[in-house]
Amino acid sequence: MNRILRKLFSNASSLVGIALLFIFIIIAILAPLIAPPLSEDPYQIPRMSWDIAPQSPGFLMSDNIRDIYTVMGIEIKWNKAICGTAEGGYDIFYGLIWGTRTAFRIGLITVAIAALIGVFIGSISAYFGGWIDEIIMRITDIFLSFPFLVAAMVLTTILGRGLDKVMIALIVFGWMGYARLIRGSILSAKEETYVMAAKALGVKDIKIIWKHLLPNTIFPVMVQGTMNIGSMVITAAALSFLGVGAPVGYADWGQMVSFARNWIIGSPGYAGQYWYAVFYPGIFIVLFVLAWNLIGDTLRDILDPRLRGEL
């Protein structure tokens, strides 16, 4: 473990990843301080105007919205759209900050649950072998027969909009990689003498899997999980972009990019007029995913014995 940490901190690209991740964690924790919510639901992005077109950075909350807050007796803690507003007057800065929490939630929860399911299924498949293994692996193949995004899109369309539905869809079609991975490592670990010895001593199956096999095979799963967080977040964002993911106005980077879609071309003679509408959410998604991929990439190099001693 120490060796892994040392490598992580001595490699330039993973250092960049760790630094980026650290910044995102700070943003997520301090979200209520950086961008105080104006309504009950902090994940609902406040609107700064009713305009359809995006408003440039520095835009001040329009009077009619201000009136609504005053009538409702809500204190207006801030009134400036630092990064401008997206289509429909949604404040970009607020969406970015609270979207960080959304991204962490999607990435960590989906990967954790998908990995748990995958490890459970994969270890049962590998340990018992025979026809149980055969059936489980064919089921895995069936789930792998769909392009991930297409499968997730279909399931979210059927389940309906909402972040929880998106996460369910990502988990349902996200566990197979872990199952295959853990199956492979357990199959090779099963032949080791210490497992044979435990079996000969009459240790229960569940205990052998839990105590002897999993601890020795779990590291590859963690590497895969780290690499997977980025792609889960990307897919969730893509679903929002397609209009089947997060509900309208939810603090979600993918949806903010989709808000910018109609404005990307700008107006005649001024192509970059609405650059901020796509640039800010876009750069947040890219950096967030990049952070995880950089760390995951280094972890994989450490794990891969063929490249060991190369870094």
Added chain:
Amino acid sequence: MLSYIIRRLLLLPIILIGVTFLIFSAFSLLSPMERLANYITNPGALKNPQMAERLITKYHLDDPFPLGYVHWIEKLIKGDLGWSQSANQPVWEAISQRFPATLELVLYSIIPVILVGIWLGVISAVHHNDMLDQTIRVTAIIGWSLPTFIFGLFVLFIFYGILGWLPPGRLSVWAQDIVYTGVNFKSYTHLVTIDALLNGNIPIFLDALRHLIAPIITLSYISWAGLLRITRSSMLETLRKDYVRTARAKGVDEHTVIHLHAQKNAMIPVMTMAGMMIIGMLGGVVITETVFTYPGLGFWAASSAQQLDYGSVISFALLFAVAMVVGNLIVDISYALIDPRVRLE
């Protein structure tokens, strides 16, 4: 070897049945009323409760799950995929009409994946840990972290918004008039670029190409970034082999060592992954076509999903799953045929 191929072929129907079962299970999460929209041409009929009730019974939509599945499969085997509300035509017609556009896009996208991915991967490995290698590697990781829809919007912004070179869509209006009316233009394959060449119509060929370039770049970049990584590590591994060292010691010049001795062996894992990367592009079709309003299957699927046209969406998923299963089968079998180590087993 032969038994491997036979085993794979025997598994194919089992996987396909599993796929349909999975899709029908998802479809069954919907209420009979929601599913009914896939069966009728006139959504107004849903407003009359008695009428809807009758139709639900007629189409076996409130049957228990196994029975419903059998009826659904029966319809499927007859080639009846129901009615697409979003396209306002039978699903099957909607698919066959849009299929050529998607096929054209995917076929062209294979070229950069293989050429650029392998070429850069070899360069990267040969210049291991150089500035050049690091640059290529970092570019690949960044490319890999860049979601298709953001990259696509970026390409659209630069090449259409600012430069005005690569417009969205499939054809310009003037070209559409010629191609779709069919006057002085025969559609042999429905792949516009090929048809234009067969008709000897160069302006249309160029127009179609102009619309294709941006989607091709967007669809292919993740795949070639992935292939680059695999080529690089496979090359690195091979270059460290004893026989390569022997060749170098014998005084074989570096160019021959790399491109003849090493590359041949390094390409075996790369070829399988190339197949997988090409199949992997299928998922990107939805996003790419949506970004560039390219009128193919993916664009239709995305708009169907937005309009909650469930029947169209599951038909699309079924089609892509079948394409992926068959594609994977072809890749695995051809891999077994190519690699002598597998072939001789």
